[in-house]
Amino acid sequence: MPYTYLVTSHSPASPDAVFAVLLRAATWPQWSPIDSAAVEGDGDPAAPQQVGDVRVFRTGRGAARERIVHLVADRHFRYTNEGGLFRSFRGTVDLIPAPAGGTDITWSAIFEPKLPLSGPFWRWYLTRFMQRMADGLAGYADSAENRPGSGS
Template identity: 70%
Template sequence: MSCSYVVTSHSSANPDAVFAVLVHATTWPVWSAIDSVEFEGGDPEGPQQVGDMRVFRTGRAISRERIVELVTDRRFEYENVSGPFRSYRGTVELAQAPQGGTAITWSAAFEPKLRLSGPFWRWYLTRFMQRMADGLAAYAEAPTDGSSGVC
């Protein structure tokens, strides 16, 4: 059974600033509930590219994700390649918001390995990913004077 979620947030930062944060996985533990990140491909100090693998740790949970599509300042897509899912493809869409800044839409389609666990995962991921989207929005707004944000 295929499941999905969609969450939204707004950042006063422009789409290019939000995108810059997304492609620098080293920032993710700063603005999200993720505890740490490791890299299985790509340059940890530079922007991530299509094909790069990141390993996120949150508590005892480990999530291995591969970047599958990048559209500069517009879209970031990834697949979870381990964990409790048969398939999981997430998308972060960025659009210039009518009131200024960036409209962030974070969504995913997934299929859990454990039958009948879909409603639980939809509930959990909707809440977790809302925190991710809100954290991304706020962090991208931070000044980039070297004290926070992406330099």
């Protein structure tokens, strides 16, 4: 049985600044609960990633392998979690220009855990964890966009 979560946040930063942060795995430990990030193969985590890239995020003793599967510049970021605790997992980050300025961020996923009956726990846990991710992304993108001499 599939489960979902959906969290939202608002960033004063423009959609292109938020998107630029999402594409660079190296930034994720700076704005999220993630401890470290790498790109499989010869990928540079500081460079913008693209469709097909697999990023490995470590938090504590756990690791997540995430493949970028769809990108729409400054609007849409979709990934799958490969292996691990989930039979299937598709995450999406949508960026919408806010009417009063900045960017409304919606981070959601549909997933199916491998362990039977663990779905309610994972929905509860991921909703809280991903809210921290969305809020961290919102704040970091704003500070990166407004940092002198920095383009995100």
